[in-house]
Amino acid sequence: MFELVFSRRFSMAHRLIAGAAEPCAIPHGHNEVVTVRLRAAVPMPLDGHANMVEPFERAKSRWHGWIDGCVDHALQLSAADPLLGWFRAQEPHRLSRILVTPGDPTTEMLAALFMAKLNAFLAADGGRLACVHLAIEETPTNTVTFAGDPLGVLPVRDGWWRRPDSSINDLGGAA
Template sequence: MITGLYKEVQFDASHRLLHYKGKCANLHGHRWKAEVWMEGEPDEKTGILIDYNTIKEIVCRFDHQIILNEADPMIACINKYQQVIVTPGEPTSELLAVLIKNDLQEYCRAQNLSAKVVKVRIWESPNCYAEVAGSTLPSRACG
């Protein structure tokens, strides 16, 4: 029987948009919220589709981190003092949604789980989010 699940995880992280013309080009932080929807066949023995703590661990690799575009010259300076998460492009909410979706899906493949990521939504403020669903491109909403 196909089962669906939902997990919400909040994390704090800083980023900047290197190629953005505006205040988001400055290093700044957010209280991000990730929402994850998954579905599949639960394990026959445990009855679990995927451990909620696994979802939290995958999302929380970003917690209390600085996230920068791989082309950002700030990486060399900050790396002297702390680890930087480097992304293949601008560290937008759209890209974080894709990265988290891909990380979760890779975990499920590696663990031979039937779970599939249905949707990942990343909130970077209380009224703005980006989401990626299935194999679609990310979408954005602000209210």
Template structure:
């Protein structure tokens, strides 16, 4: 069976607040590389003419646009991070550049969210391909690879249809969570 494999590099910043890594509680950045492996949902013989599973441009176009225009140079925060309230109150125009994860934005949760997002893009494009595995290189020496069902790996989402399951360009659900968060944290997110 053929696999289509491609990589994309992006810059990001994050912080981890759950207490397992005090060094990572201060916002800091990484230049990450995400590598995805796609496989045909229904493998067939090559056709003897074009001899492609699908055009690379079709397989990676939406994904690369999402990485380049929304993930690159974004800030990754936990849905529980008080910095969300700070940005909402002081710099609400920057909220669109904040990628929000369920719990700390570790490389593990990012890999699972990204795989789910890519599978949503692929399903919306006809479902010819599926992401079989994803690797995120946080540093030149640290890599997380995921090859399972993202829904089984991720914490239970606050919303029924979180950003990582939708075939849109979203990186958070801050608009949908704002009323609920305002009730929990005051009026900062309004």
């Protein structure tokens, strides 16, 4: 079975406040690479004419636009992070650049949220493709991969990750 595989690099900052990775409690950044594998929802043989599952440009343009325009250089915070209150009070114009996660914005959490978001984009585009595997390289030596149903592992099923729009949070009009 054919799979379309493509990658995108982005820069981010985050902090983890739950205590599992104490050095990460101070805001810091990473340059990350997200790689996705898409598969046809209904596999079909090549047609003897165009001979492709889906044109790469169609399959990746919306996803790459979201990564480049919304995720790149966003600050990733837990919905429970007190920094959200600070931004609401001091810099509300920056709320749209904060990617909010249920719990700490770990690479595992991002892998599930990103896959759910990509599948929302693909479903809205006719559902011809589905993301079956997603990998995020956090550093050159640390990568998290996910395959399966992201909604089955997320602690919260509904949120910005279910909508095929450019949102990265649900802060009420900020995204």
